[in-house]
Amino acid sequence: MAMKFRLIERRNLGKDAATAPKKMYAQAVNNGYVTFNELCDNISELCSLTSADVKAVLDRMNYELDRNLKAGRIVQFGEIGNFRLSVGSSGSVKEEDFSSSQIRKPKIIFTPGAKLRSTRTNTSFEKAVPMTVTESVPCDLEHVY
Template sequence: MPVQYSLSEKGNPSDQSAPKKFYATAKSTGEVTFRSLSKEIAGASTTVSDTDVLAVLNDLSKALAKHLSEGRIVRFGDFGSFSMRLSSEGAESAEKFNSSMIKAPKITFRPGIDLKEMLAITKFEKAK
């Protein structure tokens, strides 16, 4: 099934006089919950139940948060990697910078080979 998109008209924030252009935005066609994902994974296996998978995914989520909060990059093989990204206010010198100037920490996901291959073959269609 192709990924649906819609179009939105946007101006150039750095040049207010430039003509507006249309840009694509991916449209969600639903969501998958942790519980339904665990049932799907368990359904592909004859040795584990959805409860087992759910427990592992919950523990994975906790371990991911722990390692990211300790400044580590978490690599999931061919799936991809997670790391912390920071934005901060500027300081006039290194001596004048302090950690309270760090704003909006974010988690960055870098897809691995499997997801990059999926992106390369994904089809798109305009949402109705």
């Protein structure tokens, strides 16, 4: 199945901005939303665990991920990939002038595993058909950003 995209016009930030101030760029069209409960139900269908068991395991994995990232460890999440914290700071001329208050909020870096990397490589694209005025799309306002 191909991932759908639409074209939107945006300001051109490239070197040719003087000759083409606006250009068309691709934007992914999401094909729905999978809730945590749906994900747990789908996983439980494929194994002998109940949905509650899957939720408990994932909840504990989240706790362990948090605990180990705070301890400065890289967390390997099986074939999914690795998580690690990355920090940046403002600079100091001298080492003794540096304070931990200069460190910015850490970022969580995710490095996908081989399967997810191949997903990025093997994804095909197709232009989304614009909706007509008469079509309606269910909207979950809780997840609109």
